[in-house]
Structure formats: C-alpha cells, structure tokens
Amino acid sequence: MKQYDRRRGMRTLWLCIAVLALCAAGALALLLWKTPAARDEVIPGPRGDIYATVQMPNKLSRGDTVPLVVLCHGFTGNRDGDGHFGPLAEDLAEEGIASVRLDFAGCGDSTEPYTAYTLDNMAADVNAVIGYMKQEYNTRGATALVGHSMGGRLASLYPQISAQQGYEQVSALVLWSPANGTGLMGLEFLNIGDLAQVEAIASAALSSGQTATKWGVDISAEFVQGMQNSDPNAALREAGLPVLLTYSGNETVLSETTITETVATVQSLPESTVVLDPFVQGDHNYTSSDPAVNEQLDADLRQTTADFLYSVLR
Template identity: 65%
Template sequence: MKKSARKRAIYVLAGCIAALALCIAGALALLRREPAAQDVHIPGTRGDIYATVQLPGKLARGGEMPLVVLCHGFTGNRAGDGHFAPLADDLAAQGIASVRLDFPGCGDSDEPFTAYTLHNMADDVESVITYMQTTYGTGRTALVGHSMGGRLASLYPQMKGGISALVLWSPANGAGLNGLEFLNIDDFSAVESLAAEAEANGTVSTWGVTLGAEFVTEMRNTDPNAALRESALPTLLTYSGNESILSDTTQAETIAAVESLPQGKVVLEPFAAGNHNYLSDDPATAARLDEDLRGVTVEFLVGCLK
C-alpha cells in the first residue's frame, strides 16, 4: 500500500473511532438523563392527591431507589416556594426519587381548607409513599418538610412509621398552640382566641382560609420536638436569619431537640440573609439561598439514604 493510501486509511479509521466515541458518549448521556417530572393523581383515603413525581435516570438506579417526600408549608403548594422542583432534580442526579404533593385545600387540591388537618396530611403522605413503592419499587424513605410541613414531618414517624431520615426547613414546632404562633406573632392571646373560636364554633377564618376545629385541636395536643426525641431519626434542621413568624423560643427549643439526637445536624449560617421561605428581594441572594438550601439537604439525604 502506498504511503498516501495508508495515511488516508489511518485518517478514516481515526474518524470512525471518534464518531463511535461520540455515539457512545451520547448514549451514556441519554441513559444518565433524568426523566421529566410527571404530574400524577395518586389515590388517597379521601380521593385523588395531586402530586409530582421525579425519578432518577436509569444509570442512577441500583436496586431499590431511595425516596424523598417533599411537604410544603401552611397555605402553600407543591412548588415549595420554588425550591422543590430544583431539589427534586438534584436528588434525581444522586439516584434518589422524589414526590411532592398538594395537601388538603392547597394548590390543586379539590378539598376545602377545613380538610387541612395533621391526620389527613399524614394519611396523604402515607398514600404517596405506598404509591411510589408499588409503582416504582422505592425503598428507604425520608421526609423534607417546610414550616407546617416540618411539623408534620416531625410527628409523622410516630403517627405512621417507616421513615429513615428527616429534613426540617424552619419547622413550626412550637409545643401545642405555640405551633400556631405565626397566625399573629405579635399577640399570642389573639392566637389563643382564634383557637377557642374554632373549637367552639367548628371553624374560624384567618390568613385568608377557614381553619377547622380538628386541626386546632390536633395542634393543641401535639409536641413535635418531643416526637423528634422519641423517634431519634437522623435529622437535619435549618432556620433562616429572618424568621419573622416563628418565635426565638420555638427556634431555640427545636435546635436543642435536634442537637440532642445521635444523628442530628443544625445548619444556620448560610441562611442568615433569608426570610422564613428562604427567599430574598435581592435576586443574587435568593439564588444563593436556594443553592445552599438544596446543597445541605442533598448532602444530608445522600448520606442517610444511600
């Protein structure tokens, strides 16, 4: 073979190898790519639950997928103030499935807000966990809860069980009616009056919603920090620097409860500039708060679930 022909053959071979490498890289990228988030209706004890499921990519799966259930706060929805969707993406990149749901009377829920009770919310979390297990074969499960969702997450292991870890973002964990302090942080007597009215009349209107007596009575009868100590699960707690609707007492008591746990972790400093929802009027600060919140959450959950 002439030298020029050999050179052409070498160039052709090199080109083929490069093309093959690109094809392989593309195929691997497709396999790694997380499926799109999917809105679903999950059968619940009282009707369909509106939720969004995010699964990891195929290569991230190895046996049972860990699962994280994302629980929003009072009058919120499954967007989680914009934090839940990017958090679900980050979890999927680590091989962890997630599901985020609208609680009764919130988001796309068909129910009135009077159905917003700790019992009903716990039933809905249990239903979505069962759905994920039977549909996708998920395994070890953690809860991420913000504000009232954090209170629910704190109580859930005692109410239902089956949880491996907790992440609490600014949980409304005041004992008893102190958990409702956010309704009027400047005058707790007004909160007590609202609670008494609800329990006497069946409902009370506040914060643009109608609370049922059952929810108020549940709040009066629960102590989430005592529940945390009893369950003794691995728990991550965060509070922001501008918790204008949760008292210093609630924060101090919850921090003490989590720090007493064998695998309790409290992270505060990165969120000094944030409000209760880990947001800020400054876009750069808001982006940094979201990134830090997701970062500490994913790192903690990967350590607990994988």
C-alpha cells in the same frame, strides 16, 4: 504507490468510523445519564386524588435500593415549596435519589376544601405517596421527609403517627423552619404579635367547627385539635432519627421560644445537625428581596439539604 494510498485511505476510513462510534456511545451515555424530566401525577389517596410531582433519577441509578424523599410544603403553600422544591428534586436526582412533592388538602391543585387540611390527613397523604412510589417506581430504599414550616411539624410527628397507624416508615428528617411549638403554640404563626388572639381563633374553630384566619383560609376544629394534642419535639426525641434542622435569621412568624426549644431538641439527637449561619439573611421562606442574596439562600438550602440526605440515605 497506489496500493499504499489505498491502504492509507482504508486506515483513515476505519479511524473515522471508530471516532463516530465513540461519539455515538458518548451521546448514548449522556442520554442514559441525563436526569429525566419531572412528571406531574395524580396519586390515589385515602380521601381522593393527591396532586403530586415525581422526580426520578437517571435510569442507570434506578434499582431495588433507590431511596426516596417526600417534600412537604407549609401552611397555604403548595408543591412548589416557595421555589425550592423543584431545583432540590433535580439535585437529588443527580445523586440517584427519587423524590415526590405533593399538594396537601386545600392547597395547590387540590380540590378539597382547606378545612380538610389537618395533621392526620397530611400524614395519611404522605403514607399514600410513599406506598405509590414503591409500587409504581420501585423506590424501596430508605425514605426521608423534607418539611417546611407546618410541613416541618408534620415531618416531626410523622414517625409517631406512622407507628400508631401502621403507615410507611421513614429513616431521616429534614426540617426547614418547622412550626414546632408545643400544642396551641404551634399556631403562633396565625398572629405572632398577639398570642391571645391565636387562642381566640383556636377557640372559635373548636366551638363552631371552623373559623377564618388572616391567611385567607378557614381552619377546622380537627386541625386545631391536632395541633393542641401534638408535641413535635417530644416526637422527635421519641423517634431518635437523624435530623437536619435549619432556621432563617429574619424569622417573623415563629417565636424565639419555638426556635430555641427545637434547636435544643435536634442537638440532643444522634446523627443530627443544626445549620443556621448560611440563612441569617433569609426570611421564613428562605427568600430575600435582594436577588443575589435570594439566589445564594436557595443554593445554600439545597446544598445543605442534599448533602445531609445523601449521607443518610445512601
């Protein structure tokens, strides 16, 4: 009887050890699969430091083919992206996609004056962070840009600029309410109710080198020239990349002409899609004063974007 009890005790002991081993393995697997915390980094840029936040996927998803998304904020914005960029970066990381979000010149933590905020400088900074991510994080899979408002205009133009400048290439674009009016129409957000005033602001910048705006920042002649000489929808047609386009329903800074022309452009592109219905209650920044609506807008924007990027990058 004692020998039987001893054997039963040994079996119980080994069972406990096995259970503990399985628990330890499970805990280790959870640690390995857990999405790493985002990291704020200072990236060397063509004019100095670029302040950015890097979000990598879990270790088991990393490798030579890990894809990358660059998140580009709008005029006077920052790498928070009106609260959308951080949660979106986490969503992408869970699907094995790395991301980097940056402050453009004069925005967020940038130490440059706002007059350095130009389309050419924005493109150069995007090129720099893509190269940095390849070198430091081995993100050598496909790369996409997500751009909101002026960041969306930059994203639309980037394939054209990269071809001209020999920059890093991208393979897909996501445009949230891009400011894609042709030429100076792209500046309509400076005073959507009076386009004559917009032309006056542009003229003042061109003649004086820079001028003030109602947004509390000075824009430079270089910024106005870049807008004047660019046609983002023509650039989209020329590139022919897969594009996801969204616009909100309560748009107050972009004209119906800009929206209609950009929607038509994206609808003409292969592997591209326009999504409008989930955002009819949102403003230009996909936000609402109603907390429940605000939460749903963010969830829909992130889900729509993540689904598209996963389909084109993996």
